[in-house]
Amino acid sequence: MTSHEWQEQAAPYALGILSAEERRAFEAHLAGCAACRADVRAFAEVAGALAHAAPSAEPPQSLRDRVLAEAQRVRPIHVGIARRARLPWLAAAAALLLAVAGAVAAWRLTGRVHRLEDRIAVLDSIMAADDSALALLTGPDVNVVSLAGTDRQPSARVVWNRARNRFVVLAFDLPAAPPGRTYQLWAIAKGRSPMSMGTFNTDAHGRARVLLPVDQQIAALGFVDNCGLTQEPSGGSPQPTETPRLLGAWRRTD
Amino acid sequence: MATLPNAPVPDSQLVSRMAAGEDAALGDLYDRYGRTVYALALAIVREPADAEEVVVDAFGQAWRRAASFDAARGSVGAWLATIARTRALDTLRARGRRARAHERAALLSDEGIAAPIAATGSDPARAVERSEARRLVSQALAALSGPQRIAIELAYFEGLSQSEIAERLSEPLGTIKTRIRAGMEKLRGLLGPLVEGAA
Numbered sequence: 159m160t161s162h163e164w165q166e167q168a169a170p171y172a173l174g175i176l177s178a179e180e181r182r183a184f185e186a187h188l189a190g191c192a193a194c195r196a197d198v199r200a201f202a203e204v205a206g207a208l209a210h211a212a213p214s215a216e217p218p219q220s221l222r223d224r225v226l227a228e229a230q231r232v233r234p235i236h237v238g239i240a241r242r243a244r245l246p247w248l249a250a251a252a253a254l255l256l257a258v259a260g261a262v263a264a265w266r267l268t269g270r271v272h273r274l275e276d277r278i279a280v281l282d283s284i285m286a287a288d289d290s291a292l293a294l295l296t297g298p299d300v301n302v303v304s305l306a307g308t309d310r311q312p313s314a315r316v317v318w319n320r321a322r323n324r325f326v327v328l329a330f331d332l333p334a335a336p337p338g339r340t341y342q343l344w345a346i347a348k349g350r351s352p353m354s355m356g357t358f359n360t361d362a363h364g365r366a367r368v369l370l371p372v373d374q375q376i377a378a379l380g381f382v383d384n385c386g387l388t389q390e391p392s393g394g395s396p397q398p399t400e401t402p403r404l405l406g407a408w409r410r411t412d
Numbered sequence: 413m414a415t416l417p418n419a420p421v422p423d424s425q426l427v428s429r430m431a432a433g434e435d436a437a438l439g440d441l442y443d444r445y446g447r448t449v450y451a452l453a454l455a456i457v458r459e460p461a462d463a464e465e466v467v468v469d470a471f472g473q474a475w476r477r478a479a480s481f482d483a484a485r486g487s488v489g490a491w492l493a494t495i496a497r498t499r500a501l502d503t504l505r506a507r508g509r510r511a512r513a514h515e516r517a518a519l520l521s522d523e524g525i526a527a528p529i530a531a532t533g534s535d536p537a538r539a540v541e542r543s544e545a546r547r548l549v550s551q552a553l554a555a556l557s558g559p560q561r562i563a564i565e566l567a568y569f570e571g572l573s574q575s576e577i578a579e580r581l582s583e584p585l586g587t588i589k590t591r592i593r594a595g596m597e598k599l600r601g602l603l604g605p606l607v608e609g610a611a
Contacts, residue, residue, distance in 0.1 A: 170593070175574055207545070208493075208549065209451070213455055217464070229438050229472070
């Protein structure tokens with residue numbers, strides 16, 4: 159590429175819309191090109207300013223408390239310690255490269271460290287979510303039902319955590335309901351009409367992990383015999399409009 | 413996002429205090445940027461509950477990674493906006509693109525996503541600064557050609573790659589690349605007052 163062609167990448171790079179391949183090539187170029195680094199910086203500020211183009215919206219008062227509560231839970235990463243502890247090979251590589259290539263390598267490596275830190279942060283949040291999911295899935299007052307189709311797949315598992323008054327729904331290989339449709343779960347007790355447990359949909363991979371509050375009527379019964387899954391119009395139906403696609407009997411776990 | 417001109421403490425100093433573990437500095441940062449970050453998150457994810465999650469995550473990440481903030485690489489506002497936008501787009505992708513068909517339709521209308529300016533909020537001085545930033549950005553976007561603005565908004569608020577934008581708009585990739593580049597160049601010129609000295 160000519161230097162002019164490289165410069166054309168600065169704006170889309172700052173917007174984060176280059177393909178992975180283009181991004182890697184451009185970052186390699188950035189290491190040795192101060193002009194492009196300056197462009198990226200300027201366009202990153204433009205991108206930052208675009209946040210002001212979002213329609214005005216008032217966050218709830220409680221959000222500030224949640225942000226601060228999160229800070230109470232997690233202490234800031236202290237760069238020296240955290241990077242050494244988490245990424246010993248990277249720190250070693252950084253030292254070596256810094257010695258060899260000086261500022262050029264530092265620029266590239268800082269980018270890599272930031273990306274890796276981002277990934278760590280994402281993994282941290284996934285782990286935190288898993289922790290709370292695990293807390294919901296275990297305990298003395300938990301019931302579970304496995305729902306299976308006739309041909310083994312798709313499948314779903316629903317956990318009823320009474321202490322927290324939540325259903326935890328885990329679905330696998332269940333193709334996402336088409337637009338305008340949703341999946342709905344039903345609590346089926348002998349001698350009663352099915353009671354809605356709530357609606358959800360699966361992602362592009364056919365998976366779902368959702369929490370549904372337990373309806374008072376179901377909570378009052380304390381136990382139901384079966385659990386069924388149907389596909390309904392968006393928003394759910396008062397009563398199932400089709401034979402359950404998945405069905406299972408509740409059992410107690412431990 | 414720009415630095416607030418009348419802020420008693422520079423943004424970068426707040427971030428240093430956060431790195432030292434000072435919760436109050438995080439509270440101050442939230443007071444400065446919470447509304448803007450929330451509005452940005454909401455514009456991307458469209459669901460208030462998801463937007464709140466994004467805000468908590470974004471400030472949480474800023475808090476944890478405060479020590480790695482490097483003023484030489486850009487302003488605190490741009491740093492926060494990048495973190496929040498990345499989180500919001502992750503949420504959006506995780507939720508799947510299918511459900512957003514109607515939102516796309518809205519984006520592609522003449523009106524676009526940029527909103528009229530509104531200045532409300534508890535702190536009048538902040539509200540005025542925010543409102544000024546919004547006015548500048550809104551004016552700058554209005555100065556772009558319609559196709560330039562739409563391409564940039566699809567990139568920014570939907571996180572679409574250039575080829576995805578080309579596909580969405582049924583235009584050649586080269587055309588889209590040119591539009592985004594020209595539009596961003598123009599914004600860079602027009603937003604000079606807002607982003608200058610933002611480090």
